Amino acid sequence: MTEPLSARTPATPLRPSACPGLLRIVPALDGGICRIKLPGGVITAAQAFAVAEAAERFAGGVIEATNRGNLQIRGIAADHDGLIATLLDAGLGPKNPASDDVRNLMLSPAVGIDPLQLFDARPLAAQMLHSLETHPRFHELSPKFALSLDAGEGLAMLEHPHDLWLSALNVNGETLLGFGLAGCPATESPLAAVTLEEGHALVVAVLELFLEHARPEQTRMRHLLQEMSAARLLERLAERLQLPLRHDQKITAWRRAPALPNAHIGLYPQRQSGLISVGGAVPLGRLSPSMLRSAATLSVELGDGSLAMTPWQSLMLRNVAHDQCASALEGLCGAGLLCDPGQALSQLIACTGSFGCGKGLSETKAGALQLADYLQEQGVSPAVHLSGCSRSCAAAHVAPITLLAVSAGRYDLYFRHADQPGFGELRGRDLTIEAVGALLTADSRSNTDD
Ligand code: SF4
Structure with missing residues (x-):
């Protein structure tokens, strides 16, 4: 017999937050939004079928692939309990209901199978997720507080800022875990490093220290670092761990090699001989239930029976012969x-x-479709982010090109620039999509002409 929903949800009310979760459906103009956090971005085919069913039965059939490798259902009508129960029955809930919000660990979609990885990060990731789910104090972390673990994979999102990031590096033949706070390995060097064996203890100690020192309104690591220097935090960390953190120049000057561009689309080799991963971008991050069912069926017939959702809003079949x-x-x-x-x-x-x-x-998705048609006709395919306001929900990092809506159908155009904050250099104001298309076509051609 199915356990009643009330027995599977927290006894204490969920804390208020604007962020959707599996147990906290937040309203939007088009109905409720439910976010389903997937460990390492992976969902089994059976779970994907359950999400498709829930989106059809309890919502308008819109499923979104998020930029953290999760899924969300939007347009949810009145029966929230029915939707939540369907997802919980599929095993998509957290081990501990109070931990739903804090399961924020970004991994490579090719974790464990990437030819370039320096180690298999799955066991360490499982330890980290277990601690996030079972350590009661960690449930006080903000739903936005997020960690990343990068084992050196070629397929990796390195640009999203994280409260704590870890990156594998090789020093004199030894693989270490460099780490940084409130940033990302694409643009920063590690503050220090520990051995792989010390990685889990490091994560626990960083989170405990954060919770001990941050005031309630300081919800993110960057807030704490405004008052407490990283050097001081490292001292405290070394005391707590009772080991010296390694921060010689080989570590603090190390820079992560760039990830492989567009490796999540098409074929991606695996370290396992005879196997390959196959990926496709989800158009503007939206899946219909039939698309999700088709991909899940393919994973059963040709892959390993699971889908890896990526931070580029795409999905991959893995372990395909x-x-x-x-x-x-x-x-x-x-x-x-x-x-x-x-x-x-x-x-x-x-x-x-x-x-x-x-x-x-502005209706950014309609604008994006119009822009895609224009660019396709011109034979160019620049990476562009359309944002309905400055909150930039679709991109956690600054995209190479950003269109920021200023009114219905009109946008300011920015090009990412290392020396300019925010979206970058303003290259055009109050433009129509046609005008943007013409400018981007000319820019793409000038960049590829000899
Ligand atoms: S970026 Fe602005 S308009 Fe777009 S979803 Fe976020 S809050 Fe809404």
């Missing part, structure tokens, strides 16, 4: 995924926009 990769690619394309990075739409991201969000100044 080499002689099946053409069928897998064809199947994903047939399901509506974008499996060629030359498809202009595969390079565009857009937030919900004014159709579903009260803060939006």
